[in-house]
Structures are given as structure tokens and as C-alpha cells.
Amino acid sequence: MQRIYFDNAATTTLSKEALDAMMPYLTEKFGNPSSIYSYGRETRLAVEKARKTVAGLLHANPGEIFFTSGGTESTNTAITTSVRDLGCQHIITSPIEHHATMHVSEFVHNDRHVKLSFVKLLPDGQVDLNSLEELLKNNKAKALVSLMHANNEIGNLLDIDTVGELCKKYNAIFHCDTVQTVAHYPIDLKKAQIHFANAAAHKFHGPKGVGLLFISEDIKVHPYLHGGAQERNMRGGTENVYGIVGMAKAMEIALSHYEEDSQYIQGLKAYMAEQLQKHIQGIHFNGDWNGRSLYTVLNVSFPKNEKTEMLLYNLDIHGICASGGSACSSGADVTSHVITAINPDPNQVPVRFSFSGENTKEEIDVVIRKLKELI
Numbered sequence: 001m002q003r004i005y006f007d008n009a010a011t012t013t014l015s016k017e018a019l020d021a022m023m024p025y026l027t028e029k030f031g032n033p034s035s036i037y038s039y040g041r042e043t044r045l046a047v048e049k050a051r052k053t054v055a056g057l058l059h060a061n062p063g064e065i066f067f068t069s070g071g072t073e074s075t076n077t078a079i080t081t082s083v084r085d086l087g088c089q090h091i092i093t094s095p096i097e098h099h100a101t102m103h104v105s106e107f108v109h110n111d112r113h114v115k116l117s118f119v120k121l122l123p124d125g126q127v128d129l130n131s132l133e134e135l136l137k138n139n140k141a142k143a144l145v146s147l148m149h150a151n152n153e154i155g156n157l158l159d160i161d162t163v164g165e166l167c168k169k170y171n172a173i174f175h176c177d178t179v180q181t182v183a184h185y186p187i188d189l190k191k192a193q194i195h196f197a198n199a200a201a202h203k204f205h206g207p208k209g210v211g212l213l214f215i216s217e218d219i220k221v222h223p224y225l226h227g228g229a230q231e232r233n234m235r236g237g238t239e240n241v242y243g244i245v246g247m248a249k250a251m252e253i254a255l256s257h258y259e260e261d262s263q264y265i266q267g268l269k270a271y272m273a274e275q276l277q278k279h280i281q282g283i284h285f286n287g288d289w290n291g292r293s294l295y296t297v298l299n300v301s302f303p304k305n306e307k308t309e310m311l312l313y314n315l316d317i318h319g320i321c322a323s324g325g326s327a328c329s330s331g332a333d334v335t336s337h338v339i340t341a342i343n344p345d346p347n348q349v350p351v352r353f354s355f356s357g358e359n360t361k362e363e364i365d366v367v368i369r370k371l372k373e374l375i
Contacts, residue, residue, distance in 0.1 A: 050248035074198030154287030155297030164193030206250030210243030
């Protein structure tokens, strides 16, 4: 049976180029980067070369890039250290953030008695920037603004330049979850005036279990993980050398092909939307899908009935991989908090289709035919 993978916002295949770059560090170049002899020196050199590559691609300084286990660790570090080390006593976020942001913000709110506020959303799910400015203007304590660059479920894109300007105007710290946009768009972290940003390699055809945290040189925080001098005394633990090498190569490849890949994938998204509208009655798309939106994500709601209630399971049975929301919570039988916030209609069944350059229009045709059979 042919398998069709339309869940690239959850994870992507590992590219051959990234795997080839990683292989020497999975075999003969096995040294600990903290060791002073030759085996250690060659892996230390690989880590620092990767850091320089990543920093250049993100318009950051190498000293601002810290390697982590992924987006979730990076988000936890950014939010926790903002409260602990930067004096932030008010977290401003949105009700449609990734659970890594939502859950750690709620924890800090309860544990450290930090004020927690949510910006209003516009009808299409975009952050209401007037609401954000109102919260900042009326704020009496130092604030941390934590808003994602692109929503992982509906694809909405945030105007990070404007948010950066607002944070500068009101002396707030800006953490931006850029997991869905790093290596999918050219990003200039300096221009955007972001204090913290994060990435996960497996979102752009790199390996799982490795990511990064950008910490602006304009701020100073203390370690989140203790136990060693790695990452310039900021994150204890032996570095994931082959993961770091693979992430740098995957990012380099992705951004070198950005123009052609983004146009191709945007074409797939538009074709899928057109075919769904043409062949399936009663659907609607969630978020600002045809405006400021990720070119990789299309979230569609189907009318809830006996044929659509088990739609994701039935698609899976026929070899079609899609999701109902974030992969991080897909094991839980609960409605997506993102869809609930923007379209709280219990008579709708949301499905996220997310694409990569490895997908084709022919695959979309197969999915549309199968949907017509199932519904």
C-alpha cells in the first residue's frame, strides 16, 4: 500500500545530505568534544563549525547560539530564565501557543506568582497587535512577551518586526518560538530585535533530538542545566555532536533552496485547498490560510458526522498520514486548544495537512479521491 505523508509540521524525513554529514561522527569521529586529545579536538571543531554556520544563516553571532535537545527545552530555558534572571514578573502570550510555551508559562505563573496575560486574537486567529500594545502600555512590571513566529497548527505568521519594536518601546523581553520558521524562511534575528528564539532540526529535514536556543548578547542569563562547562558554561551535558552537525547541514541545504522549494510547496498547498473546495462540501479552512500564513500548513475543518468522526483513523488505515493538531499532544483524545480558541464549533472535525518538497500533486489527487470515498 502506498503511504502518503502529509504531516511535515510534526516532523520531516532526514535529508541525505544531513545524514552524510552526520555519519563520520556516528562512526570513527566518536570523541568527546570536552577531551583535549585529537579525538576530542576534531569533534569540538565540528561543533564550533556548525555553530558558526547556523549563526551566519540566522544573522546572529556564534556566541549567541546554544545547542539544545530541541524546541521544547529551548522554550523552557527562555521563559524560566527570563523570570529568574531578567526580573520578568509578567508573561504576555497568546491562547494558541505551542504547549511548550503554554505549560511552562502556567507553571511559572503558579510557582513564582508571575502575572500571566493573553493577547486577544482577531477572527482569523492572528494576534491582535493593538491588544498586545495595550497590555504592554498598562503593564507595571517588567514583561516577557512570548509569541510564536508561525502557528504549528493553523500556520498563521506573526509580524515579528512589529512585535520586536513594541517590546523595545515598552522595555519588554521578546521570546519568539521560531520552530516552524527557522530554515523555512530567511530570518534576521538582529533586525527583528528578538531576545530568545528557538529551533528544532527535525522540522527542516535534520535529525530529531537536537535544536538550538538563540540568546541575544544584549541580555545575560544563568545556566538552565547544570553539571558541566559545555556550551560556554550554559548547558551541562555532553554535546549531541552528530545531531548538531546534521542540523547545521540541513539548515544550510534548506535555505540554499528556499526560493524554489517555498514556491513549489506553496503551489501544493493552493492546489490542495482548491481540490478540497471543489470536491468536498461543507468544509472551511482555519486561520489566515490564504493571507499571512506558512506555505507548508493547511488546516481544514470537515462537518462532524458519523463519516468524519473517525476521519484521521480511516485516512491512516488507507496509508495517509495527517493530524488533528500538534504532534506533541496527538496521543491525547482532546480537541485542539488552537482550534477551540479561534473556532469553538463542536460540530467541526479539524485536520492539518502539512507539506514538504518531497510531496506531489499526484499524492494530493489520491488523498482527495480517498476523502470523497470516506465522506
